[in-house]
Amino acid sequence: MRRALRAVVGAVVVLATAGSLGACAQIPMSGPVREGTADGETQVDIAMLPQGPILGTDPRGIVIGFLGAAVAASTSPKEFETAREFLTEDVAGTWDPEAAVRVVRESPLPRQLDPEVDLESTDTVELVVHATTIATLDSAGSYTEVGDPRDLGYRFTLVRTGGEWRISALDDGVLVPANLFANQYRATRLYFSAATDSRSLVPDLRWFPRRTWRADAVQQLLAGPPEWLQGVTQTLFPDGTQLGSAAVRETDGVETVAVRLSEQLGTVTGQQRAVIAAQLSATFSEGAGRTVPVDLYSGTNRLAVTAADVSLPGTAGQALVVQDGELKLVSGGTLETYETTADVSAVGDPTAFAVSPAGGPIVFRDGTDRIVNLTADGPVELFEGPNLAAPSVDTFGVTWTSGGTGALRVRGAGDEVTLKPEWLAGRRVISVSVAPEGARVAIVSEAPSGTQVHVAGIVRDDGDSPVSLTRALVVAAPVHHVEEARWSGMTTLALLTRDTGGTSGVWTAGVGGLAGTGGVARQLTGLSDVEHLAAGVTEQGILVITDGGHLEHEEVGVWQPLAEDVDLVAYPG
Structure with missing residues (x-):
């Protein structure tokens, strides 16, 4: 158990330290202390490599390992595969980690096992992880602060299978400590065209796992405006348009995002195509400190796109x-x-x-x-x-x-x-x-x-x-x-x-x-x-x-x- 715990804690320490170094690189070395209120953030992508269960780990160590792997999945190349290794085979196939993210105030840890529980004579135990949820993130990336944060108990049932402890029952979703959330999830504004003027772009802030944030952003743009912006904004994507990929490539030293969509995109007008490209560029440019160009594809065909005269929200005039x-x-x-x-x-x-x-x-x-x-x-x-x-x-x-x-x-x-x-x-x-x-x-x-x-x-x-x-x-x-x-x-x-x-x-x-x-x-x-x-x-x-x-x-x-x-x-x- 000590080895498993060290692996999880080590991964978290690497992430926290790397995040701190990224922040320190921007701290001025002289002048007054200044507290920023800017409407944005420096985006830093940091990957964690979680470790799977180790032979002989006790139930508490299994839950600790699972919690660490689930948090790391948003930046790990292995995504949630490692986290599923801590689950029984049938639960691994049904657990939905993307159903919800609960941002918790403290690092979630399971309580100690009751001293009266004899692990040698039982095949089933239950552990409770106490954490105070301060915000939630739904499957579309919408973030909501909790008005009255409360300490809640999240229950994990574990069974012995093949001589090893595995989690057999748990809630869908993941628990993410607040101090790690911004490193794991990327704040991204999606831009939708206003219903009265397609060239006026209306932002909607979402949070996506850093490893997949570009593809997630395009998927949510294709899904159309959220309920609270329906009737206020419109979608220019044809019905049925699907994402093939949204990959970054570098051409002549300039990073460009190539967005490959299904063939329906080829049916839109040149003006609509220009606004779609501007929507995507504005979304990908969030936190980049520069304008990120976009290449649009309909199937395998690269589309010609002209510059669109779009506007983002901004106050006109001085106070x-x-x-x-x-x-x-x-x-x-x-x-x-x-x-x-x-x-x-x-x-x-x-x-x-x-x-x-x-x-x-x-x-x-x-x-x-x-x-x-x-x-x-x-x-x-x-x-x-x-x-x-x-x-x-x-x-x-x-x-x-x-x-x-x-x-x-x-x-x-x-x-x-x-x-x-x-x-x-x-x-x-x-x-x-x-x-x-x-x-x-x-x-x-x-x-x-x-x-x-x-x-x-x-x-x-x-x-x-x-x-x-x-x-x-x-x-x-x-x-x-x-x-x-x-x-x-x-x-x-x-x-x-x-x-x-x-x-x-x-x-x-x-x-x-x-x-x-x-x-x-x-x-x-x-x-x-x-x-x-x-x-x-x-x-x-x-x-x-x-x-x-x-x-x-x-x-x-x-x-x-x-x-x-x-x-x-x-x-x-």
């Missing part, structure tokens, strides 16, 4: 502040006059504002019960009602705020529309923020049970007006007392929290997991007494106003003072 009753532009480290005919002083009690990314309306919340469009002729009322959420104006010029219980209110050029998704029933909206491309919305709502952050897709009609929301994802489930959410990356939210004692905090959380942290949401340090939060999908970073009107900006985790006596701040959107 704005209200200072001394005027709108000013945040430019670099200074504030500049913002040229507009709108007169902020015409708003009686400005408590929040939003600016259209498309250069449309400037919208203010007046007090807490009125939202107005600030035109050159003065304020024009858009909404009236109690406790209205701070407005968000999307790329189509539609203004969003809260409605009654379980409702959102939206208004563009036409009449006001009320949206009542089922998942919002019984909850009061306190924050709403539309993503830059206009296909997704982040909503913070509260109920007696507490606050929740949801992200849903926006279904629009032919005139780009919202008509419904899709099924929502729960984001940042472990983060409590959230009062505001803003998009700070393509799949990242910045969250402002305030507990019952009035203490504030700023967090970042991922829609589908936070790429730079192995999935889990994290709190930013160095902040206190935050009154307002602004974020955008831009290099300008997160902005906050602290108590007393101090505007601070974030540069890779370092908070710097930018201006004084600032009342409000917002990015376009």
Whole structure:
């Protein structure tokens, strides 16, 4: 048993050490300590070579060996073959390791056998592995944080077969320690074409085993949009298209991914083909630090592909502040006059504002019960009602705020529309923020049970007006007392929290997991007494106003003072 245990522990130590060296290679040797909040991660592929069972190993050693081999399979050339060696023959054929991944807080280890168990006189034993699950990963690579992590017992039944102990009953899926998860699974954004514009790409973050991540990504693109993006995005792949391979090759020193698909791909138009290639290139370029070219094949035929003019989500324009009753532009480290005919002083009690990314309306919340469009002729009322959420104006010029219980209110050029998704029933909206491309919305709502952050897709009609929301994802489930959410990356939210004692905090959380942290949401340090939060999908970073009107900006985790006596701040959107 000692030899088996050393083999497993050795493999884990090699992985952890290699991961640490990869991280240390990027740590500056001088200057201040800086904590990054970038919307991405450095991708490092590290392989583990698990060892199979050794003759004479006792039941606990068999479970330990199995757990180590199952974790290593995501990077091992032998995949799950070694892990199956620890199972009985019939269970090895039915165990489904890809059914689910449970990310656990600590390294899972089985309890010691009851001293009263005599292994010489029994052929069946049961062992329990206790672990605290903090997140789950489904078979499609979708990551979900657990809101209330609990210590659970995972049961393994072992039998003696041929004189050796093997596992005869266990749950499908694998247990992966949190500190190893990011080394074993690769955060990858899939890009789907928006339903209203195939050239606008909408990201969906997934996590795939590092050894097979490219093929897995293509398979999931072929499978089409997930439920929460159906009706919001579209697939350009013809029905029945299958993947042959997605292999990296090097030509003249340039790495290119050759994607070989079935012959159905040959039926699409040249424009569709160009967008498909752009989708794949954007997906493969995640974390690479460069654009990865793609060669498309239909069967054995290489297809000619022209460059596609596609767009990824990004905030249009710089942040704005209200200072001394005027709108000013945040430019670099200074504030500049913002040229507009709108007169902020015409708003009686400005408590929040939003600016259209498309250069449309400037919208203010007046007090807490009125939202107005600030035109050159003065304020024009858009909404009236109690406790209205701070407005968000999307790329189509539609203004969003809260409605009654379980409702959102939206208004563009036409009449006001009320949206009542089922998942919002019984909850009061306190924050709403539309993503830059206009296909997704982040909503913070509260109920007696507490606050929740949801992200849903926006279904629009032919005139780009919202008509419904899709099924929502729960984001940042472990983060409590959230009062505001803003998009700070393509799949990242910045969250402002305030507990019952009035203490504030700023967090970042991922829609589908936070790429730079192995999935889990994290709190930013160095902040206190935050009154307002602004974020955008831009290099300008997160902005906050602290108590007393101090505007601070974030540069890779370092908070710097930018201006004084600032009342409000917002990015376009």
